[in-house]
Amino acid sequence: MEIVSRCCDDEGNWYAAPICSYHQGLITNPCPDNFDWVEKICIYILENTTYPPQCPYEENLPFNQYVSILNPELLPIWMPVKREVVGDYGIDLFRWMEPTSNYKTPYSLCNEYEDCNQHYYFNDTHMNKSCLVYHNTSSIEMVSCDQRYTAICAYQSLPERPTSFCSQSYSQLNPCVQ
Structure with a gap:
């Protein structure tokens, strides 16, 4: 008919x-199979993974573009931030690892444009804690990169689709x- x-x-x-x-x-979903579509962003969830997560594609969106749309049940999640041991100088600052204009720039809990209500917390000593996990807008935890948390891989859905x-x-x- x-x-x-x-x-x-x-x-x-x-x-x-x-x-x-x-x-x-x-x-209903203009993203690849096994991706969720949230507010024009394709979200791929990797559960129980170490840092850095093995995302299926290289072109991840910056963390600040997708963190606010995530379902709180997914939290805590890895942040694309890490600190390295730098030769004879010891432990470096936490630095952004996402391939954006922030790459390798120092991470700061607050910036000069916003009111700051965030704080770090950690158990035991923080010397062996080189990665960060995001719990919510006011809580970020320093953890070992060998620990397992959820990772989010976020991509822009194709505008021409x-x-x-x-x-x-x-x-x-x-x-x-x-």
């Missing part, structure tokens, strides 16, 4: 039948525009 919608002109003549002969429903394959808009000259 095929439903065809046709219209008449002012003189009572039928316009031509639409060119499209099928209907494609909405794409349509939400339907036959986006129909009626016009008298071309009744079905693809």
